[in-house]
Amino acid sequence: DAKTTQPPSMDCAEGRAANLPCNHSTISGNEYVYWYRQIHSQGPQYIIHGLKNNETNEMASLIITEDRKSSTLILPHATLRDTAVYYCIVRVAGAGANSKLTFGKGITLSVRP
Amino acid sequence: KAGVTQTPRYLIKTRGQQVTLSCSPISGHRSVSWYQQTPGQGLQFLFEYFSETQRNKGNFPGRFSGRQFSNSRSEMNVSTLELGDSALYLCASRWDPLGETQYFGPGTRLLVL
Numbered sequence: 435d436a437k438t439t440q441p442p443s444m445d446c447a448e449g450r451a452a453n454l455p456c457n458h459s460t461i462s463g464n465e466y467v468y469w470y471r472q473i474h475s476q477g478p479q480y481i482i483h484g485l486k487n488n489e490t491n492e493m494a495s496l497i498i499t500e501d502r503k504s505s506t507l508i509l510p511h512a513t514l515r516d517t518a519v520y521y522c523i524v525r526v527a528g529a530g531a532n533s534k535l536t537f538g539k540g541i542t543l544s545v546r547p
Numbered sequence: 548k549a550g551v552t553q554t555p556r557y558l559i560k561t562r563g564q565q566v567t568l569s570c571s572p573i574s575g576h577r578s579v580s581w582y583q584q585t586p587g588q589g590l591q592f593l594f595e596y597f598s599e600t601q602r603n604k605g606n607f608p609g610r611f612s613g614r615q616f617s618n619s620r621s622e623m624n625v626s627t628l629e630l631g632d633s634a635l636y637l638c639a640s641r642w643d644p645l646g647e648t649q650y651f652g653p654g655t656r657l658l659v660l
Contacts, residue, residue: 475635477652478637534595534603535592
């Protein structure tokens with residue numbers, strides 16, 4: 435699976451949009467971009483994933499650049515409960531997929547009141 | 548639909564003891580993966596089970612074992628516990644091994660004294 439690079443931390447004000455960047459310059463054509471988050475001492479929570487088109491669900495939006503070398507997770511209206519470590523992962527899905535997920539250090543998002 | 552459940556949530560054991568952790572996947576999910584998470588090593592893959600068969604295995608000693616039952620519930624066992632086995636043990640389920648997204652349980656926090 436391709437490696438990802440995320441800044442170690444960022445913060446945003448409650449109610450504002452949080453834009454979390456991720457670089458994955460070595461991504462392959464059959465690799466998806468996944469985002470998970472982990473609130474302290476809880477299990478990782480799936481947020482969203484995409485291949486090349488932008489995706490949106492009830493939690494967030496995922497914007498993938500046209501060359502697929504980077505992406506941005508957008509939390510449109512951050513709340514204090516969104517304070518967590520966010521992991522960007524690139525991996526093959528479907529046929530040939532590896533079982534294991536590998537999380538890097540992620541980005542710590544702190545939402546301030 | 549209920550999420551992945553893990554029992555117990557917290558456990559304290561002493562060195563040399565053995566422990567069994569349980570995981571119930573999301574209804575309809577047939578693949579269960581286990582992970583160990585520590586501050587120093589991050590998230591590490593233990594093994595994956597599908598249809599009662601171990602499909603993939605990480606680099607852990609033989610003291611770590613698992614099994615899956617016909618109802619897809621899974622257990623993992625750690626024998627002869629060591630201090631270094633203290634960790635958050637996470638279970639993740641998906642529809643099948645080719646499924647795109649793994650969903651995690653809350654984890655079992657194991658402390659070995």
